Amino acid sequence: MNAPALVEAAVLPLSQPLLDALQAAFGARCSTALAVREQHGRDESVFDVPPPQAVVFAGSEAEVAQVVALCAAHRVPLIPYGAGSSLEGHLLAVRGGVCLDVSRMNQVLRVDADDLTVTVQPGVTRRQLNEALKHEGLFFPIDPGADASLGGMAATRASGTNAVRYGTMRENVLALRFVAANGEIVRTGSRAKKSSAGYDLTRLLIGSEGTLGVITELTVKVHPLPEALSAAVCFFPSIDAAVRTAMQVIQLGVPIARCELLDANAIRAVNAHDKLGLKEQPMLLMEFHGSEAGVAEQAATVQGVAAEFGGEAFEWATTPEARTRLWTARHHAYLSGLQMRPGCRAVTTDTCVPISRLAENINASIEEVEAAGLPYFIVGHVGDGNFHMAYLLDPARPEELVTAERLSAQMVARAIALEGTCTGEHGIGLHKQGFLLDETGAEAVALMRAVKAALDPAGIMNPGKVFAG
Amino acid sequence: MNAPALVEAAVLPLSQPLLDALQAAFGARCSTALAVREQHGRDESVFDVPPPQAVVFAGSEAEVAQVVALCAAHRVPLIPYGAGSSLEGHLLAVRGGVCLDVSRMNQVLRVDADDLTVTVQPGVTRRQLNEALKHEGLFFPIDPGADASLGGMAATRASGTNAVRYGTMRENVLALRFVAANGEIVRTGSRAKKSSAGYDLTRLLIGSEGTLGVITELTVKVHPLPEALSAAVCFFPSIDAAVRTAMQVIQLGVPIARCELLDANAIRAVNAHDKLGLKEQPMLLMEFHGSEAGVAEQAATVQGVAAEFGGEAFEWATTPEARTRLWTARHHAYLSGLQMRPGCRAVTTDTCVPISRLAENINASIEEVEAAGLPYFIVGHVGDGNFHMAYLLDPARPEELVTAERLSAQMVARAIALEGTCTGEHGIGLHKQGFLLDETGAEAVALMRAVKAALDPAGIMNPGKVFAG
Numbered sequence: 029m030n031a032p033a034l035v036e037a038a039v040l041p042l043s044q045p046l047l048d049a050l051q052a053a054f055g056a057r058c059s060t061a062l063a064v065r066e067q068h069g070r071d072e073s074v075f076d077v078p079p080p081q082a083v084v085f086a087g088s089e090a091e092v093a094q095v096v097a098l099c100a101a102h103r104v105p106l107i108p109y110g111a112g113s114s115l116e117g118h119l120l121a122v123r124g125g126v127c128l129d130v131s132r133m134n135q136v137l138r139v140d141a142d143d144l145t146v147t148v149q150p151g152v153t154r155r156q157l158n159e160a161l162k163h164e165g166l167f168f169p170i171d172p173g174a175d176a177s178l179g180g181m182a183a184t185r186a187s188g189t190n191a192v193r194y195g196t197m198r199e200n201v202l203a204l205r206f207v208a209a210n211g212e213i214v215r216t217g218s219r220a221k222k223s224s225a226g227y228d229l230t231r232l233l234i235g236s237e238g239t240l241g242v243i244t245e246l247t248v249k250v251h252p253l254p255e256a257l258s259a260a261v262c263f264f265p266s267i268d269a270a271v272r273t274a275m276q277v278i279q280l281g282v283p284i285a286r287c288e289l290l291d292a293n294a295i296r297a298v299n300a301h302d303k304l305g306l307k308e309q310p311m312l313l314m315e316f317h318g319s320e321a322g323v324a325e326q327a328a329t330v331q332g333v334a335a336e337f338g339g340e341a342f343e344w345a346t347t348p349e350a351r352t353r354l355w356t357a358r359h360h361a362y363l364s365g366l367q368m369r370p371g372c373r374a375v376t377t378d379t380c381v382p383i384s385r386l387a388e389n390i391n392a393s394i395e396e397v398e399a400a401g402l403p404y405f406i407v408g409h410v411g412d413g414n415f416h417m418a419y420l421l422d423p424a425r426p427e428e429l430v431t432a433e434r435l436s437a438q439m440v441a442r443a444i445a446l447e448g449t450c451t452g453e454h455g456i457g458l459h460k461q462g463f464l465l466d467e468t469g470a471e472a473v474a475l476m477r478a479v480k481a482a483l484d485p486a487g488i489m490n491p492g493k494v495f496a497g
Numbered sequence: 498m499n500a501p502a503l504v505e506a507a508v509l510p511l512s513q514p515l516l517d518a519l520q521a522a523f524g525a526r527c528s529t530a531l532a533v534r535e536q537h538g539r540d541e542s543v544f545d546v547p548p549p550q551a552v553v554f555a556g557s558e559a560e561v562a563q564v565v566a567l568c569a570a571h572r573v574p575l576i577p578y579g580a581g582s583s584l585e586g587h588l589l590a591v592r593g594g595v596c597l598d599v600s601r602m603n604q605v606l607r608v609d610a611d612d613l614t615v616t617v618q619p620g621v622t623r624r625q626l627n628e629a630l631k632h633e634g635l636f637f638p639i640d641p642g643a644d645a646s647l648g649g650m651a652a653t654r655a656s657g658t659n660a661v662r663y664g665t666m667r668e669n670v671l672a673l674r675f676v677a678a679n680g681e682i683v684r685t686g687s688r689a690k691k692s693s694a695g696y697d698l699t700r701l702l703i704g705s706e707g708t709l710g711v712i713t714e715l716t717v718k719v720h721p722l723p724e725a726l727s728a729a730v731c732f733f734p735s736i737d738a739a740v741r742t743a744m745q746v747i748q749l750g751v752p753i754a755r756c757e758l759l760d761a762n763a764i765r766a767v768n769a770h771d772k773l774g775l776k777e778q779p780m781l782l783m784e785f786h787g788s789e790a791g792v793a794e795q796a797a798t799v800q801g802v803a804a805e806f807g808g809e810a811f812e813w814a815t816t817p818e819a820r821t822r823l824w825t826a827r828h829h830a831y832l833s834g835l836q837m838r839p840g841c842r843a844v845t846t847d848t849c850v851p852i853s854r855l856a857e858n859i860n861a862s863i864e865e866v867e868a869a870g871l872p873y874f875i876v877g878h879v880g881d882g883n884f885h886m887a888y889l890l891d892p893a894r895p896e897e898l899v900t901a902e903r904l905s906a907q908m909v910a911r912a913i914a915l916e917g918t919c920t921g922e923h924g925i926g927l928h929k930q931g932f933l934l935d936e937t938g939a940e941a942v943a944l945m946r947a948v949k950a951a952l953d954p955a956g957i958m959n960p961g962k963v964f965a966g
Contacts, residue, residue: 142748142853185693196691198700199668214940220849221881222665223918224654224704226925226933226963227945231667231700235693252750279611281721283752322791380689384611412690449692456695464695471683475952476696482951483944494695 042081042124046102050084050126053094057085068109068127073117074373074429075458080107080127087132089205089213089244095128096242097211099488107490108238110177111153114184115376116457118237122492128242130179136160137245145202145219147247150179166250169194172453173359179243184455185235189358192278192411193285193317194251196453197234204230205245209484219247232479237455238490240483254317259286259345259354260327262314262334263307267291267394267406269337270310271387274410276333278383282326286315287411288358294365294405298357301364307341312410313358315351358407362418365405369420372403375432379443380414380452389446393417393439400431414452441466456494464495511550511593515571519553519595522563526554537578537596542586543842543898544927549576549596556601558674558682558713564597565711566680568957576959577707579646580622583653584845585926587706591961597711599648605629606714614671614688616716619648635719638663641922642828648712653924654704658827661747661880662754662786663720665922666703673699674714678953688716701948706924707959709952723754723786728814728823729796731783731803732776736760736863736875738806739779740856743879745802747852751795755784756880757827763834763874767826770833776810781879782827784820827876831887834874838889841872844901848912849883849921858915862886862908869900883921910935925963933964 042060050058059065060082069079086092099106105125112119121127134151141164148157153175157168169190170181180186182204187196194200203217216229233240264270267289274287290298292308299306314330316323331342345351357364366374381389390406397404397417408415417439419432440450440463450456450463465473473495480487480495519527528534529551538548555561568575574594581588590596603620610633617626622644626637638659639650649655651673656665663669672686685698702709733739736758743756759767761777768775783799785792800811814820826833835843850858859875866873866886877884886908888901909919909932919925919932934942942964949956949964 140851140853142744143851144748145851185691185697187691191691195668198691198697199664208940208944212940212943214944215938216941218913218918218936219851219916220883220912220918220921221852222654222656222660222667222849222883222921224847224920224922224924225918225929225936226704226942227709227948228654228667228697228700228704229941229944231697232948235695235697240696252748254750275611279613279721281723318791319794321794322787325788325790378693380691382609382612382614382688383690384609414689414691443689444687447688449687449689449694451693452689452691453693455693460694467687467694469684471677471681472685472698473695474681475677475683475698478951479696479701479948482947 042104043102046098046104047082049098050082050095054084059083068112068119068129069121071112071117071119072115073457073459074375075117075120077120077122080121081124083127083129085129085132089207092128092130092242092244093207093211093213095126096207096209099126100209100211100486103486103488105488105491108179108183108242110151110180111175113174113176114180114457115454116459118184118455118457118493120458122458131177133244139164140219141166143219144250144252145247146250147245148178149245150243151177153177154181161250165253167253168248168250170197170200173362178246178248182234182243182246183236183238185453187453189286189288189409191409192287193283198231200249201230201234201246202249203247204233204243206233206241206243208241209486209489214241217247235455237457237493239480239493240489256320256323257315257317258323258327259313259315259351260342261306261354262312262339262342264310264312265338267310268387268391269339270312271390271410273312273334273337273339275383275386277330278411280329282329284314284326284330284411285317286313288313289406289408289410289415290358290361291406294361294407297364297368297405298361301360301367302353302357304357313354361405361407365418365420369403369422371422372420373423374418374420375429375436376416376418377436377439378416378451378454379439379448380412381443381446381448383413385446385448386410386413389443390415392442396435396438400435402428402431412452413448458493461495511573512571515567515573516551518567519551519564523553528552537581537588537598538590540581540586540588541584542926542928543844544586544589546589546591549590550593552596552598554598554601558676561597561599561711561713562676562680562682564595565676565678568595569678569680569955572955572957574957574960577648577652577711579620579649580644582643582645583649583926584923585928587653587924587926587962589927591927599711600646602713608633609688610635612688613719613721614716615719616714617647618714619712620646622646623650630719634722636722637717637719639666639669642831647715647717651703651712651715652705652707654922656922658755658757658878660878661756662752667700669718670699670703670715671718672716673702673712675702675710675712677710678955678958683710686716704924706926706962708949708962709958725789725792726784726786727792727796728782728784728820729811730775730823731781731808731811733779733781734807736779736859737856738808739781740859740879742781742803742806742808744852744855746799747880749798751798753783753795753799753880754786755782757782758875758877758879758884759827759830760875763830763876766833766837766874767830770829770836771826773826782823830874830876834887834889838872838891840891841889842892843887843889844898844905845885845887846905846908847885847920847923848908848917849881850912850915850917852882854915854917855879855882858912859884861911865904865907869904871897871900881921882917927962930964
């Protein structure tokens with residue numbers, strides 16, 4: 029998709045003095061090679077925007093501060109970059125400028141097992157962190173599917189499959205360090221589990237999409253690996269039945285750890301991609317954490333609810349290998365789905381509504397996409413009221429993108445009307461600025477802009493994201 | 498305590514045109530009677546500050562907006578008032594102005610049982626809300642002891658006894674409406690359980706202590722009443738043993754719902770006040786929520802841990818009446834403690850540290866208070882690393898207050914050195930502005946000030962709180 033309105037006409041070449049200063053400071057770690065720039069100028073969104081004019085690979089917080097100070101002095105935009113897995117155009121250089129890649133800042137700095145906290149650099153990815161934690165008997169639950177960096181996950185307020193029990197980045201980040209637009213290093217929060225000390229700058233940065241500062245360190249909560257852990261799948265006669273099962277499980281207060289919906293299309297895709305033999309009908313993929321007895325009790329309750337809605341073939345993944353295989357397939361759903369229509373691109377939606385309205389939201393969305401005749405699949409963190417519909421689009425047929433955008437806009441409008449949100453976990457980026465206004469109103473967006481102007485008066489931090497201007 | 502540095506010399510009488518406008522709009526609901534003003538000019542803190550110059554009782558969001566607009570037009574300070582139970586001087590009229598009492602805005606507007614959310618006006622108190630919810634099989638867990646208003650609890654980021662399992666106001670508020678300093682009504686959040694839509698204005702308001710806006714509506718999470726609920730007490734040979742038990746319970750991942758410490762002094766006080774016969778030695782008062790089997794299993798685990806640390810007489814409060822009696826006594830600890838030294842005032846501290854450092858923090862604090870010879874008692878939300886020491890001071894001996902402030906400062910400095918916070922749940926108010934700076938650093942406080950200046954350029958919203966200026 030071209031995004032002409034999003035790209036400023038006046039993207040000037042990077043000033044030579046700035047480039048000279050960056051190259052003097054960073055040598056080969058400041059690159060203007062087209063391949064490097066293009067790699068840093070694309071994400072999973074469909075926007076077609078010129079790449080950043082330079083990419084700097086920072087190795088430390090001091091280096092981040094140095095880049096910010098240089099960009100501030102030259103009034104040049106700066107775009108933080110972690111793993112590049114964002115979905116709404118967050119990292120696109122709509123006003124040119126410097127991409128600041130923090131992926132090499134990937135050290136797990138501290139594991140405080142007794143306090144259930146860890147402190148990491150922003151380039152640490154969720155898989156890397158869990159690898160580092162597993163010998164401690166701990167895990168970090170936030171799981172957005174992609175192997176995202178923790179800095180990026182904080183910046184987009186990410187969540188994923190475990191959020192139904194463990195919360196999102198909003199609930200799991202205790203403290204941050206970040207470089208503000210003035211080049212100063214700011215500390216927020218502490219390792220205390222709770223605090224009433226002043227404004228919640230931690231939560232202000234979480235979800236700010238790089239527009240208020242560059243996150244350089246995160247202290248997050250981790251959790252003891254449960255004594256027992258089991259996964260199960262259950263197949264339903266309809267998506268509605270699966271969703272109603274999830275609703276009732278939540279309403280009963282069952283502390284289910286994961287509760288994922290896959291529609292028949294998604295199952296067909298993962299069966300093909302991961303060589304599984306799952307029944308090709310709507311399925312809940314669930315996980316239970318607790319003691320042996322607690323897990324068994326939760327599962328029995330859920331099985332009873334599922335039976336009421338016609339759920340059958342409640343099957344256990346009893347071995348760790350079987351469990352891993354199922355969850356790997358779930359995480360492959362996006363890639364698997366793409367392969368159902370060779371050469372296609374996906375546009376992924378991300379609404380979240382109060383759980384009592386979820387069935388209505390999904391059912392109407394399916395009716396609309398079926399009527400429009402676009403190939404699609406559905407996965408959903410349905411325990412949270414959150415689901416994703418992915419439209420599979422032929423790039424040679426631009427009218428399909430137009431249709432997908434129309435369907436997506438209808439879905440978002442409906443989610444807002446159902447007292448939900450235009451994005452459960454992907455963020456606003458370039459794509460949803462109008463929807464943010466629809467959802468929260470002009471007054472709230474005006475306050476967000478006021479905060480932005482106060483913290484970044486020159487507008488150098490990832491400009492054009494969350495709101496234009 | 499006189500707080501001369503806190504009271505501006507230039508508190509001018511309220512301008513007659515403003516008073517005329519308020520009285521024209523609100524009639525008898527705008528009061529300048531000294532008794533009303535004095536009642537609204539005192540909280541549980543020890544500061545001695547002149548009362549506000551007028552008190553307005555608002556009945557609706559539109560009326561709140563009207564008062565804010567009038568104060569803005571006249572550049573007169575405005576102080577939101579809920580239940581008056583704050584502890585750090587939050588509601589004191591250090592620069593004069595109008596107290597805006599929202600306690601009459603006390604309607605539970607919606608109960609969405611299927612979504613586990615409720616929407617309330619800011620004057621609804623936690624007990625009132627739980628009374629309204631109990632027939633729905635739901636409860637609201639945040640319990641700061643006092644029967645505080647939900648607006649005030651949000652404004653101070655309150656928590657209390659259930660936070661160890663259910664989180665604080667930070668985690669339990671989904672959406673707000675508030676009147677900003679420009680008189681506009683702002684909506685934040687939605688009824689969706691999670692969202693990545695824009696800056697987290699909800700969390701920015703939570704903990705802002707009335708300095709960024711007047712909260713007029715809250716949508717909060719509620720929880721299903723657990724199938725089974727049991728409370729137990731256990732007595733320990735030392736505070737250290739009790740605290741180490743709590744630490745290990747948390748580290749094991751037991752989902753304990755409440756885990757409260759009372760020291761021997763606190764028990765002596767509640768025994769006298771509530772006519773109980775508890776052993777006068779350090780005690781944990783615990784509560785377990787879950788299924789029948791789950792509760793039994795949690796309790797067995799905790800009992801095993803307690804035994805390792807010399808805990809004995811693990812006693813069940815099996816009936817609802819016995820449970821209520823214990824928790825009522827816990828909630829009376831503050832009042833009961835005051836009665837241990839007739840005519841005294843209490844200065845209450847509120848530090849929170851990573852749980853592995855809690856024993857060290859409490860032990861050192863006890864050594865210091867014992868050496869200083871001040872009467873005291875301790876209660877603590879120890880599962881969160883949070884505890885309160887209350888010094889019982891004779892108002893006729895001002896040197897005791899000086900000693901208490903010195904001890905409190907030492908305790909806060911130690912909590913910060915132990916990577917904790919100067920306030921777990923009481924807030925900054927007037928009292929802890931210097932500690933906020935110590936804890937978070939000048940850069941973070943400068944950003945908070947920038948946010949304040951952006952959202953309230955005239956500085957009318959509860960000025961002088963969180964940070965002076």
